[in-house]
Structures are given as structure tokens and as C-alpha cells.
Amino acid sequence: MTTNTTWNRAWPLLAVLGSVTALGVGTSLAKQLFPVLGAQGTSALRVGFAALILVAIWRPWRWTLARPQAWALLRFGVALGAMNLLFYMALRTIPFGLAVAIEFSGPLAVAIYHSRRPVDFVWLALAVAGLALILPIGGVGAGGLVLEPVGIACAVGAAICWALYILLGQRLGSIPGGQAVSLGLVFAAMVVVPFGVAEAGAKLLQPSILAFGLVVAAISSALPYTLEMMALRRLPPATFGIALATEPAIAALMGMLLLHEHLVGTQWLAIACIMGAAMGSAITRPAAAAKAPAEVTPAG
Numbered sequence: 450m451t452t453n454t455t456w457n458r459a460w461p462l463l464a465v466l467g468s469v470t471a472l473g474v475g476t477s478l479a480k481q482l483f484p485v486l487g488a489q490g491t492s493a494l495r496v497g498f499a500a501l502i503l504v505a506i507w508r509p510w511r512w513t514l515a516r517p518q519a520w521a522l523l524r525f526g527v528a529l530g531a532m533n534l535l536f537y538m539a540l541r542t543i544p545f546g547l548a549v550a551i552e553f554s555g556p557l558a559v560a561i562y563h564s565r566r567p568v569d570f571v572w573l574a575l576a577v578a579g580l581a582l583i584l585p586i587g588g589v590g591a592g593g594l595v596l597e598p599v600g601i602a603c604a605v606g607a608a609i610c611w612a613l614y615i616l617l618g619q620r621l622g623s624i625p626g627g628q629a630v631s632l633g634l635v636f637a638a639m640v641v642v643p644f645g646v647a648e649a650g651a652k653l654l655q656p657s658i659l660a661f662g663l664v665v666a667a668i669s670s671a672l673p674y675t676l677e678m679m680a681l682r683r684l685p686p687a688t689f690g691i692a693l694a695t696e697p698a699i700a701a702l703m704g705m706l707l708l709h710e711h712l713v714g715t716q717w718l719a720i721a722c723i724m725g726a727a728m729g730s731a732i733t734r735p736a737a738a739a740k741a742p743a744e745v746t747p748a749g
Contacts, residue, residue: 461680465692468673468680472696473545473703475669480540480708482661486649491662492537493638493645494653496530498666500634506671507627514632518624525617525629526636532610534641535603542600544710546701547583550723551601553697554580555608557723559615560730568733572726579722582715630674690731694724 475495482491514522532552539548557576561569584601621629645653652658681689697720704710712720 461683462688462692464676464680465689466695468676469693469696469699471672472669473699475665477545477703477707479665479669483541486652488537488541489534489644490649490653492534493642494662495666495669496533496634496641497638498663499670500638502666502671503631503634507631509628509631512625512628521620522629522632523636525621526633527640528610528613528617529633530637530640532607532614533637534644535610536607539600539603539607542597543604544712545704545708546697546712546720547716548604549700550579550697550720551583551604552607552611553723553727555611556615557727557730559612560734564734572729575722576726579719579726582719626678687731687734691728694727694731697724
């Protein structure tokens with residue numbers, strides 16, 4: 450009985466960590482397509498296949514949509530597509546872990562803004578300290594390294610789009626979760642795929658590329674979403690948020706192991722600061738303010 454109880458408590462947390470790890474592995478694999486497809490082509494392949502997989506799983510046509518719901522889903526999907534595209538463009542010149550850390554400032558800003566309690570200024574200061582260590586203030590970043598400005602701008606743009614994704618996702622409460630994410634990804638694909646076709650053209654249709662893209666989409670989109678949906682039903686919002694906040698560190702670890710992207714000590718400190726801000730915000734957030742749709746890791 451004790452073993453079963455321990456397992457019932459542990460597996461939802463393991464599911465979130467598995468989701469974050471799968472996302473890191475999938476994105477690391479996807480980046481290996483950059484020399485062939487470019488960032489835009491890779492993003493198109495990943496988002497396009499993710500949309501097809503989730504549409505096949507959830508069959509969103511089973512529910513009807515009112516016109517306001519359709520417009521809300523369209524805005525949600527555009528934000529999701531832009532976030533994916535900008536994030537992958539950031540990965541061209543910024544290490545995976547640092548790009549995720551910058552991107553995390555988007556949902557963190559939303560959480561702090563909606564709370565605005567005195568303790569949130571602590572998490573805000575911690576997040577600002579982390580970003581200050583990453584961004585090349587005065588022309589020099591952490592460890593004396595200079596990160597490419599366009600890559601930083603893309604990562605910041607992805608953070609803004611993640612914040613919009615959360616705010617727009619909170620307006621989809623009347624739409625079933627499976628329908629919302631599958632149709633949202635369809636609209637996201639409509640944003641991303643034209644850029645991918647313009648960048649990669651017929652290379653997207655090579656059988657080996659299509660097979661690799663399908664694997665990447667399954668690992669980095671379908672699997673993480675499924676695991677998180679399972680965990681959300683059984684974990685308190687604060688616990689879920691703490692587990693999700695490990696994403697920058699896991700991304701940095703995957704970048705090191707799979708992409709040979711080695712960070713300096715100051716950059717790891719920056720990631721720790723942003724993770725600490727995210728975890729602190731999750732722990733101290735009022736229960737009434739926690740919204741499940743806002744917590745789900747987007748496909749980026």
C-alpha cells in the first residue's frame with residue numbers, strides 16, 4: 450500500500466520532468482537539421498507534423514466552434530506559431546539553454562504582473578539579475594562572451610509570444626483542451642510553414658527529412674503535451690510550476706550533451722537565477738491565480 454501511495458504521488462512529477470526532458474531532446478535533435486533546412490524550415494517541419502499528430506489524436510472536428518471561439522483560437526495559434534518560429538531562429542546563434550532562459554521571462558512576467566505582491570519583487574529582481582548575466586549589457590555578456598544581437602532579439606520575441614500564448618490561452622476555457630491545442634497548432638502551422646517553404650523549399654519533402662521531422666515532432670510536441678495533461682490533473686499548480694521551472698537547466702544540459710554547447714559558470718548562474726525566480730513565483734502564487742492552460746509548456 451505504501452509503495453502504491455508513493456508511486457501515485459511521484460509519477461505525476463516524473464511525468465512533468467519527462468515532458469521537459471522530451472522537449473529538450475526533441476529540440477536538440479531538431480537543431481541538427483539547421484544545416485539542411487535552416488531554422489525556419491526546421492520549425493515548419495516540427496510544427497506541421499505536431500499539428501497533424503495532435504489532430505489525429507484529438508479529432509477536433511468532433512466539437513463545434515462558435516465564431517468568437519474560432520477567432521480566439523486563431524489568435525492563440527498565431528502567438529504559438531510566432532513563438533516557435535522566433536525561438537528556432539534564436540537557436541541559430543544562441544545556446545539552447547540560454548535561449549530557453551530568456552524565453553522563460555515571458556511567462557514569469559505574466560505571473561508576476563497578475564500578482565504584484567511584495568514578495569514578487571524578489572522574484573522579479575532575481576529574474577532581472579539572471580537576464581543581466583545573459584544579455585550583453587555594455588556589449589559584453591556572461592563570461593566576456595558576446596551573443597549575437599539578432600539571436601537575442603529573437604529569443605526576447607519568443608518570450609513575448611509565450612506571454613501572449615498564456616494570456617490568449619486563458620480565454621479558451623470553454624473549449625476542450627485537446628481541441629484547443631490541436632487547432633491552435635493547425636493555425637500555428639499556417640503561420641510557420643510558409644516561412645519554412647521559403648527557406649527550405651523542396652528539401653522539406655525528402656523522405657529521410659520527413660521521417661526525422663516526424664520523430665522530432667512526436668518527441669518534442671505530442672509526448673510532452675500528453676505527459677503534462679496527465680500531470681496537471683494530479684499535481685497542485687505550485688508543484689507543477691516548480692517542476693516546469695527546471696526546463697532551462699535541462700535545456701542547457703541537453704545542449705551540452707547533444708549539441709556540444711558548453712556554458713561558462715556565469716551563464717549557469719544566470720540560468721539558476723531565472724529558475725529560482727520561476728520556482729519562487731510558483732510556490733508563492735495564490736491558488737486562485739493558478740490557471741492550468743497557462744502552465745502547459747508550449748510547443749516551442
